Amino acid sequence: MSGPGGGGGRRGVVLDRDGTLVDFVRDAELGVVTPAFHPSQLRLLPGVVAGLTRLQAAGYALAIATNQPGAAKGELARAAILATNDALAALLAGHGLRIEAFEVCLHHPEGGPGGEPELVRACACRKPRPGMLDRIVGALGLERGTSWMVGDAAMDVAAARAAGLRAGLLMQPGRCELCPLRDVPAPGTEASSASGALRPDLAEPRLDLLAERIVALG
Template sequence: MNKIVFLDKDGTLVEDVPYNTDPSRIKLCPGVPEALRLLQQQEYKLIVASNQSGVARGLFMEEALLRVKQTLDRLLRKHGVHLDGFYYCPHHVNGTVSRYAMKCTCRKPMPGMLIHGAVKHGADLAASWMIGDILNDVEAGNRAGCRTILINNGNETEWDYRSAKRIPTFIANDMLEAARLISTSIMPGYTQTTSAGEQVGT
């Protein structure tokens, strides 16, 4: 079976600009190209899993996310990296656009996007990872059955460990460190060696 590294987008792959869909403001975070090349060399499929409640809040149309995907593809292609999937959740229970204003199973910390990606790509979730910059990303990965890495870049401010599902396998300072942790992990039955830690749509 295949193995996947699921990647949060804002604050993990690209600089965190809230509700941004302007291609000119999409910038890769430091170390991202090198990290993703390393993961590709390890034969991981790379899939974005991103909450995009700006759709439900009426801040931009769902179609705007196609431009985001195309921009991200272009930026990564310059570095010899390709994405195998780009999934997003447009919903929010407090949204103002009625068709998106709902409680769903795809918005992280729920695992819907990850489960969908694993089924579509024939992947073993136990052999896969979720990388993100907040504990909702970690919880989504743990709920799906992945191992998880939190990028400790200051975007997680609450540190709410209300359940064991919010505890990451590793904590890393940036994407390159996260990729190195994955590449040196033993699987299955790995030993933790450090405490540091497709189409658009769902």
């Protein structure tokens, strides 16, 4: 079970939820984009089933780590978030995919009107902090140096770095706010060291393409 880096742990891939596994809910009429908050809204993104199948077949443990501050902000019921997460795990199980750990951060540092007071606080689990990843690494016995955090946002890359995992970024063409993460920084400047810390090890537009590269890298 030991990877080439030694250490004796298993390899795993920790996945972000929204924008990585499932699409956002887009209301064209209202011009609103929200995370899925009901099982009926879950739409797996292209390449997700193929990518996860490839990783699982190659021996990677699969896990999910997601920030869901909607209940802290008063935008969603906590039960809706948890039911949607359960439905996602069941949806993936229907494709033969086993999610071995599912971590959710329900907190938000500022909250919002009507938010659940006990969820409004700074915490160690909200990405880009590494709390959820650390719990998954511990629970599944993962080897950090050969395990991955895969997401669609800079905070996913930052969380990977904070936890000592490799970072994979799903980057759609046109997501211009992420373009700096794709560039190799020029050495020696303050700006470059900041973006360098947030530079992913791999970036692809779809999970199946990213999974192929993760498996090839070993």
